[in-house]
Amino acid sequence: MSQIDNISVVKKANVYFDGKCVSHTVLFADGTRKSVGVIFPSTLTFNTDAPEIMEIVDGVCKVQLAGENEWKTYRGGESFQVPGKSSFHIETVELVNYVCHFG
Amino acid sequence: MSQIDNISVVKKANVYFDGKCVSHTVLFADGTRKSVGVIFPSTLTFNTDAPEIMEIVDGVCKVQLAGENEWKTYRGGESFQVPGKSSFHIETVELVNYVCHFG
Numbered sequence: 001m002s003q004i005d006n007i008s009v010v011k012k013a014n015v016y017f018d019g020k021c022v023s024h025t026v027l028f029a030d031g032t033r034k035s036v037g038v039i040f041p042s043t044l045t046f047n048t049d050a051p052e053i054m055e056i057v058d059g060v061c062k063v064q065l066a067g068e069n070e071w072k073t074y075r076g077g078e079s080f081q082v083p084g085k086s087s088f089h090i091e092t093v094e095l096v097n098y099v100c101h102f103g
Numbered sequence: 104m105s106q107i108d109n110i111s112v113v114k115k116a117n118v119y120f121d122g123k124c125v126s127h128t129v130l131f132a133d134g135t136r137k138s139v140g141v142i143f144p145s146t147l148t149f150n151t152d153a154p155e156i157m158e159i160v161d162g163v164c165k166v167q168l169a170g171e172n173e174w175k176t177y178r179g180g181e182s183f184q185v186p187g188k189s190s191f192h193i194e195t196v197e198l199v200n201y202v203c204h205f206g
Contacts, residue, residue: 002115008108009129011160012200013141019198022125024139026112036127038116057114095122097115 004034004099017044023100035100043091050102051084059096064089107137107202120147126203138203146194153205154187162199167192 010025014035021044023037039061054063058076065080066087074080076097082088090096113128117138124147126140142164157166161179168183169190177183179200185191193199 003111003113003130005111007110007112008106009110009112009127009139010106011139011202012105013125013139015141015198019122019143022116022141024112024127027106036112036114036116038118038125040122095118099114 004036007034017042020044033102035102037098037100039090039092039096039098041092041094043089045087045089046082047087048082048084052082052103053079053101054082055079055099055101057097057099060093061096062091062093107139110137120145123147136205138205140201140203142193142195142199142201144195144197146192148190148192149185150190151185151187155185155206156182156204157185158182158202158204160200160202163196164199165194165196 004026007026007028014023014025020042021037021039023035026034026036056074056076056078060075062071062073063080064071065082107129110129110131117126117128123145124140124142126138129137129139159177159179159181163176163178165174165176166183167174168185
């Protein structure tokens, strides 16, 4: 699916890491929250509060989850899971479009 | 209103001007389309196809419409209209969040 249906979008974006990451929050009627965003080429560390699934919509990135030695490559159409209260390093080799699914 | 309700959002962003502008397209059931986005500090020229209303959600910008000499300042909560098949220059003094209403 190239779009997310039956949602609200928060008009004001979330801008992180000096603009390297820009996302918009989307809200479902049941209170579920996701974010749709981009990460410009960079190497960043994200901390999680809730568990999340990072769905890579487009682009290529390498990811190292906290406590793992290995960097794994993810491309458009692939996803990875991150535990809550954890973190991951992400190297975006080219512009990445993602959807972050929380909870 | 801080959010737009009852819409779909396209997962893949629109990235313009080497990343200075990032937007996500939102779609209504009746086919209406808007975009929610950010413009990083820069001076850019946008061309319009359809007429549009630029709603500044947050931030400050100066705008010069095609054929006008004057630059006008717009802040969060203000909007400006742009005719179709036209253009405008925009200087974002600080990060601008916007909603673009087409048609």
